[in-house]
Amino acid sequence: MNNKIKIERAVNNITQDQLAQLVSVTRQTINAIELKKFVPSTVLALKICKVFNKPVEEVFFLEDEDFPTQIN
């Protein structure tokens, strides 16, 4: 799963630290999500989207590798 958190942060002029405080997690967690090293829970994803005032599918989106290989 990919995300646009870094872009949204830049648009809203919010640092990783500020976003982390707004959603009650550590800065490390925000950084890990941005680097695609950690997939957040639905609750955390919704909290992040609420900060940016955007629907969840505009910030988080699935990639091809998230779908299992289809057998023909």
Next chain:
Amino acid sequence: MGTTLLFHNRFKKIGWILILISIGFQLYPMIFKKYLITRYVYVPVLFSNYMFKNFRETFSIHPHDIDLTVFLTLSILGCLLVIFSKEKIEDELVSNIRLTSLIWSVLISYMLFLILTMTIYGTTYLLVCLFNIYTIPLVYLIRFNFLLYKNSFYTRTDEQ
């Protein structure tokens, strides 16, 4: 959301103190050639017997050497407190790292135990069985703290 089966963060410090005391308790007689406490103390016994003595007791109170008992009690309690205490900010990334470290430690511990079971024989094997209880906490603590450090390192080096 979060793991509820965890102690408050302050218990982590108490855990480390207990571990240090237990290590000191073992090192003191080695360095100063005398014991910190009286070793033979009257203790409640559920079952006890010795290999080369015709001696056996159940459900009684008898004097016993409590050197190893004190060391194991303090160190196991210390390890439990350190492992099962929350971080200052316990979020879902920390919970994820906790789970990964636990899986790693259980896997490594049993793999090591399996290898040692197949290669070590005689009375030394009893020591293997005894000290194998520390493999899980040891591997867990190394893995958990390494992953936390790695994450904070990446965050420090990453731009805001």
